[in-house]
Amino acid sequence: MPHKIPESVLVVIHTADLEVLLIERADRPGFWQSVTGSLDALDEPLPLTAARELFEETGIVADGEHIRLHDWQLSNVYEIYPVWRHRYAPGVTHNTEHIFSVxxxxxxxxVLSPREHVRHAWLPYLEAADRCFSSSNAEAILQLPRLFSNG
Incomplete structure (x- = not known):
């Protein structure tokens, strides 16, 4: 199996009234998150990665008309949790995460991918931020009122 590319997307799914969809990881019970996923190829465009991961993990199709991805033009660099470092090339310790929302x-x-996630929940944004295991995911959720207060 090839190594994961240490560049990924985070897609925060929310409603106009700022309820946030979180999904629980199948491999780590109690780890709740938004949609995340790595590039499949070094030249894969980030919006394509975000749309692909959104569909693979939730069944939601970002068609560009009714459901549009918003690229925040923001990225975070974080240390990869040691438990997941074996997925990356030797010596890779950090990942760059690009933030999107829908x-x-x-x-x-x-429609969850059962190999990746076991449950989902809609939560008010403050509760969703509190439930996330990832601090960068929580921080993105906390930005929703500033960015999308009018839906």
Whole structure:
């Protein structure tokens, strides 16, 4: 199996009234997060990665018309948790994460990838930020009112 590319996307899924969808990892019970995923190839465009991961993990299709991805033009560099470093090339310790979001209707159907996630929950944004295991994920969620206060 090839090594993961240490560049990824974070996609915060929210409603117009700032409820946030979180999904629980299958490999780490109690670890709640937004959609995340690494590039499949070094030349894969970030919006394509975000749309692909959004669909793979939730079944939501960012069609560009009804459901649009928003590129925050913001990235974080963080240390990869030691438990997941074996997925990367030897010596790789940090990942660059690019932030996206998508506003969806609350009733959008959610279809989880069972090998990746076991449950989902819609939470008010403050509760969602508190539940995230990733500090960069929590920080992005806390930015929602400033960026999307009008839906």
């Amino acid at each position: 506003c969806v209707p609350r009733e959008v159907p959610i």
